[in-house]
Amino acid sequence: MELRAWLSQPAALSAPRLSESAPVGVSPAMVRLFGASSEPARPTVQRLRLRASFVHSxxxxxxxxxxxxxxxxxRLFPGDEVTPGxxxxxIHPDHVLLVHAGRVESLGLRRNTGEPRP
Structure with a gap:
């Protein structure tokens, strides 16, 4: 019931959405020409918890x-402010990417102990 209540919250208007395909500070044209960096984002040290992610085409x-x-x-959308700064x-199926102080950080879903990895 709580999940249904969270999902029914109206989406707040936010800043322009960031493109999921282009990393922060890199133009989409450059990504099309050279590809995106495969360097993984470091896990965030902020006190955050990802409860669910809903990926749309x-x-x-x-x-x-x-x-x-x-x-x-x-309930947040790409471009929304999570905390100040x-x-x-x-948003990905098992994690989200955050921009904090000009750096990309990741926040993943917690797995239950004993749950097999995909």
Whole structure:
């Protein structure tokens, strides 16, 4: 029931959405020419928890449920501010990418112990 309530929250209008295919600071044209860097993002050290990610074929319609410091989960979209100075950049099935202080950080879903890895 809680999940249904979170999903029914209206989406707040936010800053322009970031393209999921282009890393921060790199133009989409450069990515098309040379490809994106395969360097993985470092895990965030912020007190955040990813509860769920909902990936849509249109990246701007993807959303994630993120808990900040044990508060109620918030439904966020790419480009939304997670905490002051931290923006949600991209949403993937098992993690999200955040931009904090000009660096890309990742926040993954927690796995239950004993759950097999894909």
């Amino acid at each position: 249109d990246p701007s319609r993807s959303s994630a449920l993120i808990v900040v410091e044990n508060a109620r989960p918030r 931290m923006t949600l950049a991209a």
